[in-house]
Amino acid sequence: MAKVDVISSCVIRMEGSSTNPISRLDPTPWDLQMLSLDYCIQKGILFQKPQSQQTLIPHLKASLSRTLSTSSLRSPAASPPPPTTTARSASSSTATTPESITSFFADIGSPNSEGASRPLLAVQVTELVDGVFIALTANHVAVDGVSFWHFFNSWSEISRGSDTISKTPVFEHSVRVRNSPLRLPPLEKSSYVLPPPTLLERVFHFSKQTLSNLKAKANSEAGTDKVSSLQVMSAHLWQALSRHRYSGISLDDLIGREDPLAMVVGSRPRMPLPELVREGIGHVAAKINELVARHTKDAIVKMLEDWVECPAVLRRGSFSFLISSTPRHDVYVNDFGWGKPVAVRSGPTQKFDGKMTLFPSVEGGGIDVEVCLATETLQAVEHDAEFMEAFAV
Numbered sequence: 491m492a493k494v495d496v497i498s499s500c501v502i503r504m505e506g507s508s509t510n511p512i513s514r515l516d517p518t519p520w521d522l523q524m525l526s527l528d529y530c531i532q533k534g535i536l537f538q539k540p541q542s543q544q545t546l547i548p549h550l551k552a553s554l555s556r557t558l559s560t561s562s563l564r565s566p567a568a569s570p571p572p573p574t575t576t577a578r579s580a581s582s583s584t585a586t587t588p589e590s591i592t593s594f595f596a597d598i599g600s601p602n603s604e605g606a607s608r609p610l611l612a613v614q615v616t617e618l619v620d621g622v623f624i625a626l627t628a629n630h631v632a633v634d635g636v637s638f639w640h641f642f643n644s645w646s647e648i649s650r651g652s653d654t655i656s657k658t659p660v661f662e663h664s665v666r667v668r669n670s671p672l673r674l675p676p677l678e679k680s681s682y683v684l685p686p687p688t689l690l691e692r693v694f695h696f697s698k699q700t701l702s703n704l705k706a707k708a709n710s711e712a713g714t715d716k717v718s719s720l721q722v723m724s725a726h727l728w729q730a731l732s733r734h735r736y737s738g739i740s741l742d743d744l745i746g747r748e749d750p751l752a753m754v755v756g757s758r759p760r761m762p763l764p765e766l767v768r769e770g771i772g773h774v775a776a777k778i779n780e781l782v783a784r785h786t787k788d789a790i791v792k793m794l795e796d797w798v799e800c801p802a803v804l805r806r807g808s809f810s811f812l813i814s815s816t817p818r819h820d821v822y823v824n825d826f827g828w829g830k831p832v833a834v835r836s837g838p839t840q841k842f843d844g845k846m847t848l849f850p851s852v853e854g855g856g857i858d859v860e861v862c863l864a865t866e867t868l869q870a871v872e873h874d875a876e877f878m879e880a881f882a883v
Contacts, residue, residue, distance in 0.1 A: 711772020
Protein backbone atom coordinates (compact mmCIF):
# COMPACT_ATOMS: atom_id res chain seq x y z
CA MET A 491 0.00 0.00 0.00
CA ALA A 492 1.26 3.47 -0.85
CA LYS A 493 2.24 5.82 1.94
CA VAL A 494 0.26 9.00 1.40
CA ASP A 495 0.85 12.10 3.51
CA VAL A 496 -2.26 14.28 3.72
CA ILE A 497 -1.10 17.89 3.43
CA SER A 498 -4.44 19.69 3.70
CA SER A 499 -8.19 19.07 3.75
CA CYS A 500 -11.04 21.52 3.29
CA VAL A 501 -14.60 22.09 2.11
CA ILE A 502 -15.01 23.78 -1.27
CA ARG A 503 -18.16 25.84 -1.78
CA MET A 504 -19.44 27.07 -5.09
CA GLU A 505 -18.48 30.54 -6.20
CA GLY A 506 -21.48 32.90 -6.13
CA SER A 507 -24.91 31.56 -7.05
CA SER A 508 -25.62 28.59 -9.26
CA THR A 509 -25.92 29.27 -12.98
CA ASN A 510 -28.43 26.41 -13.23
CA PRO A 511 -30.76 26.77 -10.23
CA ILE A 512 -33.06 23.77 -9.95
CA SER A 513 -35.80 23.59 -7.34
CA ARG A 514 -36.47 19.87 -7.82
CA LEU A 515 -34.63 17.09 -9.61
CA ASP A 516 -36.11 13.63 -9.11
CA PRO A 517 -33.74 10.65 -9.22
CA THR A 518 -34.54 8.12 -11.91
CA PRO A 519 -35.06 4.40 -11.25
CA TRP A 520 -31.50 3.93 -12.53
CA ASP A 521 -30.29 6.27 -9.78
CA LEU A 522 -32.45 4.83 -7.01
CA GLN A 523 -31.15 1.30 -7.61
CA MET A 524 -27.78 2.57 -6.35
CA LEU A 525 -29.05 3.63 -2.91
CA SER A 526 -27.67 0.61 -1.08
CA LEU A 527 -24.20 0.72 -2.61
CA ASP A 528 -21.04 2.61 -1.63
CA TYR A 529 -20.01 5.87 -3.31
CA CYS A 530 -19.32 3.66 -6.26
CA ILE A 531 -18.22 6.18 -8.90
CA GLN A 532 -14.53 6.59 -8.23
CA LYS A 533 -12.34 7.59 -11.14
CA GLY A 534 -9.01 9.38 -11.30
CA ILE A 535 -6.66 10.58 -14.00
CA LEU A 536 -2.87 10.75 -14.01
CA PHE A 537 -1.00 13.76 -15.39
CA GLN A 538 2.61 14.65 -15.86
CA LYS A 539 3.78 17.12 -13.23
CA PRO A 540 3.09 20.78 -14.08
CA GLN A 541 5.89 23.34 -13.99
CA SER A 542 4.08 25.70 -11.58
CA GLN A 543 3.70 23.33 -8.63
CA GLN A 544 3.49 25.96 -5.90
CA THR A 545 0.23 27.42 -7.23
CA LEU A 546 -1.29 24.10 -8.32
CA ILE A 547 -3.54 23.40 -5.31
CA PRO A 548 -4.87 26.99 -4.90
CA HIS A 549 -5.59 27.08 -8.63
CA LEU A 550 -7.47 23.76 -8.58
CA LYS A 551 -9.51 24.85 -5.53
CA ALA A 552 -10.53 28.10 -7.21
CA SER A 553 -11.50 26.45 -10.50
CA LEU A 554 -13.41 23.71 -8.66
CA SER A 555 -15.39 26.36 -6.79
CA ARG A 556 -16.37 28.01 -10.07
CA THR A 557 -17.27 24.65 -11.61
CA LEU A 558 -19.63 23.80 -8.76
CA SER A 559 -21.82 26.74 -9.72
CA THR A 560 -22.59 24.97 -13.03
CA SER A 561 -23.48 21.59 -11.54
CA SER A 562 -26.51 19.88 -10.06
CA LEU A 563 -24.49 18.26 -7.27
CA ARG A 564 -26.78 19.30 -4.46
CA SER A 565 -28.25 17.44 -1.53
CA PRO A 566 -31.75 15.95 -2.06
CA ALA A 567 -32.83 17.23 1.36
CA ALA A 568 -35.88 19.50 1.62
CA SER A 569 -33.77 22.66 1.97
CA PRO A 570 -30.54 21.87 0.13
CA PRO A 571 -27.47 23.95 0.94
CA PRO A 572 -25.31 25.38 -1.84
CA PRO A 573 -23.28 22.70 -3.64
CA THR A 574 -20.10 21.85 -1.76
CA THR A 575 -17.45 19.19 -1.91
CA THR A 576 -14.73 17.95 0.36
CA ALA A 577 -11.21 18.26 -1.02
CA ARG A 578 -7.76 17.29 0.15
CA SER A 579 -4.26 17.38 -1.22
CA ALA A 580 -1.71 14.67 -0.57
CA SER A 581 1.75 13.55 -1.63
CA SER A 582 3.18 10.11 -2.34
CA SER A 583 6.46 8.76 -3.66
CA THR A 584 4.96 5.41 -4.68
CA ALA A 585 4.41 4.35 -8.29
CA THR A 586 0.84 4.06 -9.55
CA THR A 587 0.37 0.30 -9.15
CA PRO A 588 -3.19 -1.05 -8.65
CA GLU A 589 -2.46 -1.51 -4.95
CA SER A 590 -1.07 1.99 -4.43
CA ILE A 591 -3.85 3.77 -6.31
CA THR A 592 -6.36 2.77 -3.61
CA SER A 593 -4.93 5.46 -1.33
CA PHE A 594 -5.23 8.15 -4.03
CA PHE A 595 -9.02 8.37 -3.57
CA ALA A 596 -10.92 10.15 -0.80
CA ASP A 597 -12.88 7.72 1.37
CA ILE A 598 -16.30 9.13 2.25
CA GLY A 599 -17.19 5.86 3.95
CA SER A 600 -20.97 5.82 3.62
CA PRO A 601 -23.50 4.36 1.17
CA ASN A 602 -25.34 6.40 -1.43
CA SER A 603 -28.46 6.42 0.74
CA GLU A 604 -26.77 8.84 3.17
CA GLY A 605 -26.27 11.52 0.51
CA ALA A 606 -28.83 13.83 2.14
CA SER A 607 -26.45 14.47 5.03
CA ARG A 608 -23.04 13.60 3.58
CA PRO A 609 -20.97 15.14 0.76
CA LEU A 610 -22.05 14.13 -2.72
CA LEU A 611 -18.57 14.65 -4.12
CA ALA A 612 -15.04 14.32 -2.74
CA VAL A 613 -11.83 15.26 -4.52
CA GLN A 614 -8.27 14.22 -3.79
CA VAL A 615 -5.22 15.62 -5.56
CA THR A 616 -2.12 13.49 -4.97
CA GLU A 617 1.27 14.88 -5.94
CA LEU A 618 3.68 12.16 -7.05
CA VAL A 619 7.40 12.33 -7.72
CA ASP A 620 6.86 12.80 -11.44
CA GLY A 621 3.13 13.42 -11.79
CA VAL A 622 -0.22 14.45 -10.34
CA PHE A 623 -3.25 12.21 -9.79
CA ILE A 624 -6.67 13.92 -9.61
CA ALA A 625 -9.41 11.66 -8.27
CA LEU A 626 -13.15 12.16 -7.79
CA THR A 627 -15.48 10.11 -5.59
CA ALA A 628 -19.19 10.74 -6.26
CA ASN A 629 -22.54 9.57 -4.95
CA HIS A 630 -24.02 7.37 -7.68
CA VAL A 631 -27.56 8.57 -6.96
CA ALA A 632 -26.48 12.15 -7.74
CA VAL A 633 -24.53 11.37 -10.92
CA ASP A 634 -24.07 8.61 -13.44
CA GLY A 635 -21.04 7.98 -15.60
CA VAL A 636 -22.00 10.55 -18.23
CA SER A 637 -22.61 13.38 -15.75
CA PHE A 638 -19.53 12.35 -13.74
CA TRP A 639 -17.21 12.81 -16.71
CA HIS A 640 -19.11 15.92 -17.82
CA PHE A 641 -18.27 17.47 -14.44
CA PHE A 642 -14.63 16.39 -14.78
CA ASN A 643 -14.53 17.87 -18.31
CA SER A 644 -16.14 21.12 -17.13
CA TRP A 645 -13.67 21.48 -14.26
CA SER A 646 -10.69 21.03 -16.56
CA GLU A 647 -12.17 23.51 -19.03
CA ILE A 648 -12.56 26.20 -16.37
CA SER A 649 -9.11 25.35 -15.01
CA ARG A 650 -7.67 26.16 -18.44
CA GLY A 651 -9.09 29.68 -18.17
CA SER A 652 -12.56 29.50 -19.68
CA ASP A 653 -15.21 31.71 -18.06
CA THR A 654 -18.02 29.33 -19.03
CA ILE A 655 -18.34 25.66 -19.92
CA SER A 656 -18.93 24.68 -23.55
CA LYS A 657 -21.49 21.97 -22.76
CA THR A 658 -24.14 22.99 -20.26
CA PRO A 659 -25.74 20.20 -18.20
CA VAL A 660 -29.05 18.73 -19.42
CA PHE A 661 -31.43 17.85 -16.59
CA GLU A 662 -34.49 16.76 -18.57
CA HIS A 663 -35.19 13.02 -18.45
CA SER A 664 -35.22 11.56 -21.96
CA VAL A 665 -37.39 8.63 -20.84
CA ARG A 666 -40.27 9.41 -18.50
CA VAL A 667 -42.29 7.03 -16.38
CA ARG A 668 -45.45 7.88 -14.52
CA ASN A 669 -44.88 9.78 -11.31
CA SER A 670 -46.08 7.72 -8.36
CA PRO A 671 -44.93 7.24 -4.76
CA LEU A 672 -42.16 4.67 -4.46
CA ARG A 673 -41.98 2.21 -1.60
CA LEU A 674 -38.36 1.20 -1.52
CA PRO A 675 -37.24 -1.94 0.31
CA PRO A 676 -35.50 -1.35 3.65
CA LEU A 677 -31.80 -0.56 3.29
CA GLU A 678 -30.23 -2.63 6.02
CA LYS A 679 -26.60 -1.88 6.71
CA SER A 680 -25.60 -5.54 6.57
CA SER A 681 -26.61 -5.62 2.91
CA TYR A 682 -23.97 -3.17 1.78
CA VAL A 683 -21.13 -3.31 4.31
CA LEU A 684 -18.94 -6.31 3.56
CA PRO A 685 -15.30 -7.05 4.34
CA PRO A 686 -13.07 -6.44 1.33
CA PRO A 687 -12.21 -9.68 -0.51
CA THR A 688 -8.70 -10.75 -1.44
CA LEU A 689 -8.42 -9.83 -5.10
CA LEU A 690 -5.88 -9.01 -7.76
CA GLU A 691 -6.20 -6.26 -10.35
CA ARG A 692 -4.65 -5.89 -13.77
CA VAL A 693 -5.12 -3.49 -16.67
CA PHE A 694 -5.22 -5.11 -20.11
CA HIS A 695 -4.93 -3.08 -23.29
CA PHE A 696 -6.90 -3.85 -26.46
CA SER A 697 -5.29 -1.93 -29.30
CA LYS A 698 -7.40 -0.66 -32.18
CA GLN A 699 -5.90 -3.35 -34.44
CA THR A 700 -6.56 -6.11 -31.91
CA LEU A 701 -10.21 -5.08 -31.65
CA SER A 702 -10.49 -5.05 -35.42
CA ASN A 703 -9.02 -8.56 -35.66
CA LEU A 704 -11.31 -9.96 -32.95
CA LYS A 705 -14.33 -8.29 -34.52
CA ALA A 706 -13.56 -9.78 -37.93
CA LYS A 707 -13.07 -13.24 -36.40
CA ALA A 708 -16.31 -13.10 -34.40
CA ASN A 709 -18.43 -11.86 -37.30
CA SER A 710 -16.95 -14.52 -39.57
CA GLU A 711 -17.70 -17.31 -37.09
CA ALA A 712 -21.23 -16.01 -36.45
CA GLY A 713 -21.99 -15.38 -40.13
CA THR A 714 -22.97 -11.77 -39.51
CA ASP A 715 -21.60 -8.24 -39.66
CA LYS A 716 -23.49 -6.87 -36.65
CA VAL A 717 -21.11 -7.74 -33.80
CA SER A 718 -19.38 -4.58 -32.54
CA SER A 719 -15.87 -4.19 -31.17
CA LEU A 720 -17.25 -3.66 -27.66
CA GLN A 721 -19.41 -6.78 -27.88
CA VAL A 722 -16.61 -9.03 -29.10
CA MET A 723 -14.29 -7.67 -26.42
CA SER A 724 -16.96 -8.46 -23.80
CA ALA A 725 -17.32 -11.96 -25.22
CA HIS A 726 -13.56 -12.52 -25.13
CA LEU A 727 -13.40 -11.54 -21.46
CA TRP A 728 -16.55 -13.39 -20.38
CA GLN A 729 -15.62 -16.61 -22.12
CA ALA A 730 -11.98 -16.76 -21.07
CA LEU A 731 -12.56 -15.76 -17.45
CA SER A 732 -15.38 -18.29 -17.09
CA ARG A 733 -13.16 -20.99 -18.56
CA HIS A 734 -10.55 -20.41 -15.85
CA ARG A 735 -13.00 -19.81 -13.02
CA TYR A 736 -14.50 -23.26 -13.61
CA SER A 737 -11.33 -24.97 -14.84
CA GLY A 738 -11.49 -27.70 -12.20
CA ILE A 739 -15.02 -28.76 -13.14
CA SER A 740 -15.85 -31.09 -16.04
CA LEU A 741 -18.27 -30.02 -18.76
CA ASP A 742 -20.70 -32.73 -17.64
CA ASP A 743 -20.79 -31.24 -14.15
CA LEU A 744 -21.45 -27.78 -15.61
CA ILE A 745 -24.63 -28.91 -17.37
CA GLY A 746 -27.63 -27.06 -15.99
CA ARG A 747 -25.57 -24.16 -14.65
CA GLU A 748 -25.56 -20.68 -16.15
CA ASP A 749 -23.19 -17.75 -15.92
CA PRO A 750 -24.80 -14.27 -15.93
CA LEU A 751 -23.03 -11.22 -17.30
CA ALA A 752 -24.23 -7.72 -16.37
CA MET A 753 -23.45 -4.96 -18.85
CA VAL A 754 -23.63 -1.19 -18.67
CA VAL A 755 -26.71 -1.13 -20.92
CA GLY A 756 -28.60 -3.08 -18.29
CA SER A 757 -28.82 -6.30 -20.28
CA ARG A 758 -27.95 -9.47 -18.43
CA PRO A 759 -27.26 -12.22 -20.92
CA ARG A 760 -27.06 -15.72 -19.51
CA MET A 761 -25.53 -18.74 -21.15
CA PRO A 762 -25.30 -22.38 -20.12
CA LEU A 763 -21.75 -22.84 -18.86
CA PRO A 764 -20.86 -25.75 -21.19
CA GLU A 765 -21.92 -23.61 -24.17
CA LEU A 766 -20.01 -20.58 -22.89
CA VAL A 767 -16.80 -22.55 -22.34
CA ARG A 768 -16.99 -24.76 -25.44
CA GLU A 769 -18.20 -22.47 -28.25
CA GLY A 770 -16.09 -20.02 -30.23
CA ILE A 771 -15.90 -16.28 -29.67
CA GLY A 772 -18.25 -15.60 -32.58
CA HIS A 773 -21.07 -17.59 -30.96
CA VAL A 774 -20.70 -15.82 -27.61
CA ALA A 775 -20.38 -12.37 -29.20
CA ALA A 776 -23.51 -12.98 -31.31
CA LYS A 777 -25.47 -13.86 -28.14
CA ILE A 778 -24.40 -10.58 -26.55
CA ASN A 779 -25.35 -8.72 -29.74
CA GLU A 780 -28.84 -10.27 -29.63
CA LEU A 781 -29.38 -9.15 -26.06
CA VAL A 782 -28.21 -5.60 -26.76
CA ALA A 783 -30.39 -5.39 -29.89
CA ARG A 784 -33.46 -6.23 -27.79
CA HIS A 785 -32.69 -3.26 -25.51
CA THR A 786 -35.00 -0.90 -27.44
CA LYS A 787 -36.64 2.28 -26.14
CA ASP A 788 -39.91 0.41 -25.56
CA ALA A 789 -38.06 -2.29 -23.62
CA ILE A 790 -36.32 0.35 -21.50
CA VAL A 791 -39.62 2.13 -20.71
CA LYS A 792 -41.25 -1.16 -19.71
CA MET A 793 -38.31 -2.06 -17.49
CA LEU A 794 -38.51 1.33 -15.75
CA GLU A 795 -42.27 1.06 -15.29
CA ASP A 796 -41.90 -2.45 -13.87
CA TRP A 797 -39.29 -1.14 -11.44
CA VAL A 798 -41.67 1.59 -10.23
CA GLU A 799 -44.27 -1.09 -9.52
CA CYS A 800 -41.78 -3.28 -7.67
CA PRO A 801 -38.64 -1.31 -6.67
CA ALA A 802 -35.43 -3.16 -5.90
CA VAL A 803 -31.95 -1.97 -5.07
CA LEU A 804 -28.70 -3.51 -6.21
CA ARG A 805 -26.84 -5.81 -3.85
CA ARG A 806 -23.24 -6.83 -3.79
CA GLY A 807 -22.73 -10.33 -5.09
CA SER A 808 -25.58 -10.03 -7.62
CA PHE A 809 -23.36 -10.72 -10.65
CA SER A 810 -20.78 -13.28 -11.68
CA PHE A 811 -19.30 -10.76 -14.09
CA LEU A 812 -20.01 -7.05 -14.42
CA ILE A 813 -18.73 -4.86 -17.24
CA SER A 814 -19.01 -1.26 -16.11
CA SER A 815 -18.25 2.16 -17.55
CA THR A 816 -17.66 2.65 -21.27
CA PRO A 817 -14.79 3.62 -23.59
CA ARG A 818 -17.06 6.32 -25.02
CA HIS A 819 -16.51 8.66 -22.05
CA ASP A 820 -14.39 11.76 -22.74
CA VAL A 821 -11.49 10.91 -20.45
CA TYR A 822 -8.45 12.25 -22.28
CA VAL A 823 -9.89 15.70 -23.05
CA ASN A 824 -9.35 16.65 -19.39
CA ASP A 825 -6.54 19.17 -19.80
CA PHE A 826 -6.32 21.32 -16.65
CA GLY A 827 -3.79 23.66 -18.22
CA TRP A 828 -0.55 21.68 -18.32
CA GLY A 829 -1.34 18.86 -20.74
CA LYS A 830 -3.70 15.95 -21.25
CA PRO A 831 -3.83 12.86 -18.99
CA VAL A 832 -1.53 9.91 -19.54
CA ALA A 833 -3.67 7.29 -17.76
CA VAL A 834 -7.01 6.72 -16.00
CA ARG A 835 -7.89 4.36 -13.15
CA SER A 836 -10.86 3.57 -10.91
CA GLY A 837 -10.97 3.60 -7.11
CA PRO A 838 -11.44 0.77 -4.60
CA THR A 839 -15.21 0.91 -4.00
CA GLN A 840 -17.41 -1.82 -5.43
CA LYS A 841 -14.52 -4.04 -6.46
CA PHE A 842 -15.35 -7.74 -6.52
CA ASP A 843 -14.37 -10.96 -8.23
CA GLY A 844 -15.50 -10.52 -11.84
CA LYS A 845 -15.65 -6.70 -12.02
CA MET A 846 -14.36 -5.21 -15.27
CA THR A 847 -14.12 -1.46 -15.89
CA LEU A 848 -13.70 -0.06 -19.40
CA PHE A 849 -11.80 3.06 -20.41
CA PRO A 850 -10.73 4.49 -23.77
CA SER A 851 -7.06 3.96 -24.54
CA VAL A 852 -4.77 6.96 -24.44
CA GLU A 853 -3.84 6.63 -28.13
CA GLY A 854 -7.48 6.47 -29.26
CA GLY A 855 -9.39 3.64 -30.90
CA GLY A 856 -8.43 1.05 -28.31
CA ILE A 857 -9.90 -0.01 -24.97
CA ASP A 858 -8.21 -0.43 -21.59
CA VAL A 859 -9.87 -2.99 -19.33
CA GLU A 860 -9.34 -2.86 -15.59
CA VAL A 861 -9.94 -6.45 -14.44
CA CYS A 862 -10.58 -7.47 -10.84
CA LEU A 863 -10.49 -11.22 -10.12
CA ALA A 864 -9.80 -13.79 -7.47
CA THR A 865 -6.07 -14.41 -7.20
CA GLU A 866 -6.06 -17.93 -8.65
CA THR A 867 -8.30 -16.97 -11.59
CA LEU A 868 -6.23 -13.96 -12.61
CA GLN A 869 -2.98 -15.89 -12.32
CA ALA A 870 -4.43 -18.60 -14.57
CA VAL A 871 -5.57 -15.99 -17.09
CA GLU A 872 -2.10 -14.44 -17.21
CA HIS A 873 -0.66 -17.84 -18.21
CA ASP A 874 -3.32 -18.49 -20.88
CA ALA A 875 -1.50 -17.96 -24.19
CA GLU A 876 -4.72 -17.90 -26.24
CA PHE A 877 -6.25 -15.25 -24.00
CA MET A 878 -3.14 -13.10 -23.66
CA GLU A 879 -2.30 -12.92 -27.35
CA ALA A 880 -5.20 -10.49 -27.81
CA PHE A 881 -3.65 -8.00 -25.40
CA ALA A 882 -0.68 -5.74 -25.08
CA VAL A 883 -0.17 -5.62 -21.31
